[in-house]
Amino acid sequence: MLDRFFNIIAGDLDQWLILPVLYHFGWMEWEELSFDWALVCVYGMFAVILTYAVCWPLEYFRPVEHWPNKKAVAVDMLYTIVSRVGVLPVVSFLLFYQVQVWFTGMLVDNGFIPPTLETVFPFLFGHPLLTFFVYALILDFADYWRHRLSHGFRSWYALHALHHAQRQMSFWSDDRNHLLDDLISFLWFGVIGLAIGIPPLQFPLLILLLRFMESLSHANVRLSFGRIGERLLVSPRFHRLHHGLRAAGRVSCNYGAVFPYWDMIFRTADFSALYLPTGDARAPEAMATGSYLAQQWSGLKHFRSALKPRRHGPA
Numbered sequence: 001m002l003d004r005f006f007n008i009i010a011g012d013l014d015q016w017l018i019l020p021v022l023y024h025f026g027w028m029e030w031e032e033l034s035f036d037w038a039l040v041c042v043y044g045m046f047a048v049i050l051t052y053a054v055c056w057p058l059e060y061f062r063p064v065e066h067w068p069n070k071k072a073v074a075v076d077m078l079y080t081i082v083s084r085v086g087v088l089p090v091v092s093f094l095l096f097y098q099v100q101v102w103f104t105g106m107l108v109d110n111g112f113i114p115p116t117l118e119t120v121f122p123f124l125f126g127h128p129l130l131t132f133f134v135y136a137l138i139l140d141f142a143d144y145w146r147h148r149l150s151h152g153f154r155s156w157y158a159l160h161a162l163h164h165a166q167r168q169m170s171f172w173s174d175d176r177n178h179l180l181d182d183l184i185s186f187l188w189f190g191v192i193g194l195a196i197g198i199p200p201l202q203f204p205l206l207i208l209l210l211r212f213m214e215s216l217s218h219a220n221v222r223l224s225f226g227r228i229g230e231r232l233l234v235s236p237r238f239h240r241l242h243h244g245l246r247a248a249g250r251v252s253c254n255y256g257a258v259f260p261y262w263d264m265i266f267r268t269a270d271f272s273a274l275y276l277p278t279g280d281a282r283a284p285e286a287m288a289t290g291s292y293l294a295q296q297w298s299g300l301k302h303f304r305s306a307l308k309p310r311r312h313g314p315a
């Protein structure tokens, strides 16, 4: 039912906004995809509304910190809108779709039928929920290593420091990333998506759920899922330790985005019941409290200086 509702809104958005723009500029070749773009935007909008509806009351009634002014949060809201509803999902969907069409075409031309998860694991046939769970596990595993490596390299962390610089961490902070870091993530997941054959719009609702969990884990809320729950899903308490001032930098804990299993397996999990202040004391101030553009620019400068060989003191 919800699917139908989304389809109707996407249809309207397509008809009244996207198609007229395409016609105006003579970009008719995209016409076939325009409904899918609209759907991506509608799902993104719904995700933001759902996240707000759940997380705002939580932050209001059980906050970890009280802030006299929330200027730094406003910039994070912009990040969320840009990366969930606006430009980024449309561009990345478009790119992924194009590359996937080209890639599958190339495989088929060479007499090779691209495998899907179901052809590799036939027991998944007819079990869409289980299939989704396996996809989610694979993507989350990949994300664990992307995130862990982004802390491991000095230059990569210079970009990721933008995510950590926020001292007023809230449910809006999940998408607070440097655009170059977003590009790396896109390539990382693009390659994995091609390898395991993710159909771009197969699981939008479930993907929403995963994104929702990621936003929730950043919320400024005193919330733990209990002894067992904490070991099943990443909670705000778990992810907050990753953002703790104490942990900021190259070696951290709790890298997992949705499932804590990888942290448990690779011994990076920390389940202590602490709610520490967040931020990265070494990140430039512009990264923490600057405007969107100031943060991006500062990230770029930080990245460039991290690329230079480190100067050692006198021997």
Ligand SMILES: [Zn+2]
Residues within 6 Å of the ligand: 147, 151, 160, 163, 164, 242
């Ligand atoms: Zn991190």
Ligand SMILES: [Zn+2]
Residues within 6 Å of the ligand: 163, 174, 218, 239, 243
């Ligand atoms: Zn985070």
